Amino acid sequence: MHMKNQKITIGILSMTVMAGTLLFSGCGTTQKTTSTPITKDTLSIGDIQSMPETAKGEVLSIKDALLILDGKLDRKAVMKKYGYQYKASYEVSRLAKYTNLYYRNCTLPRQIRDGVYADLPRPQKKGVSSYVALNEKIEIGVFNNAAYQALVDQVKAAGFQLDQPGYEDEYVRGQYHIFCYAGGKRIRIEKE
Numbered sequence: 001m002h003m004k005n006q007k008i009t010i011g012i013l014s015m016t017v018m019a020g021t022l023l024f025s026g027c028g029t030t031q032k033t034t035s036t037p038i039t040k041d042t043l044s045i046g047d048i049q050s051m052p053e054t055a056k057g058e059v060l061s062i063k064d065a066l067l068i069l070d071g072k073l074d075r076k077a078v079m080k081k082y083g084y085q086y087k088a089s090y091e092v093s094r095l096a097k098y099t100n101l102y103y104r105n106c107t108l109p110r111q112i113r114d115g116v117y118a119d120l121p122r123p124q125k126k127g128v129s130s131y132v133a134l135n136e137k138i139e140i141g142v143f144n145n146a147a148y149q150a151l152v153d154q155v156k157a158a159g160f161q162l163d164q165p166g167y168e169d170e171y172v173r174g175q176y177h178i179f180c181y182a183g184g185k186r187i188r189i190e191k192e
């Protein structure tokens with residue numbers, strides 16, 4: 001009886017070792033993988049300048065934002081054209097700090113201390129409310145779905161491709177990355 005149990009135990013152990021070997025070795029098969037190199041699209045100043053103009057001039061266009069970010073347009077002149085008011089050194093408490101903030105049809109929230117505010121600008125009831133925050137990147141915030149969708153449509157019309165969908169949809173073209181956050185109706189433009 002003892003010898004029979006020992007043979008069963010050895011048999012189970014050898015089958016376990018063989019199963020483990022097959023499992024971890026992949027049965028000896030190899031698969032060849034090929035990867036297609038990703039070509040990087042470029043976006044030149046000429047491409048930006050040939051982008052279509054927006055139908056409504058109530059919110060900073062993606063085209064003008066790209067040209068400001070690239071240093072090809074005077075920020076102050078463009079913001080004046082759109083009717084934005086200016087606030088220097090705008091900080092949202094515990095959230096973000098902007099060198100320059102422009103806002104239109106908005107009111108500024110309660111100021112906590114010099115240059116530090118409780119929140120982002122708030123919309124007024126009349127007109128299309130928006131703000132533009134500038135640092136080394138540009139953030140455009142709007143307060144209604146139609147204005148937000150118009151900005152996203154401009155991004156797509158400019159040839160930006162969706163790179164990573166998610167919390168913020170990331171669109172890429174050349175050295176530019178545009179992040180669209182539908183929940184907050186904000187678009188952030190960055191340059192590599």
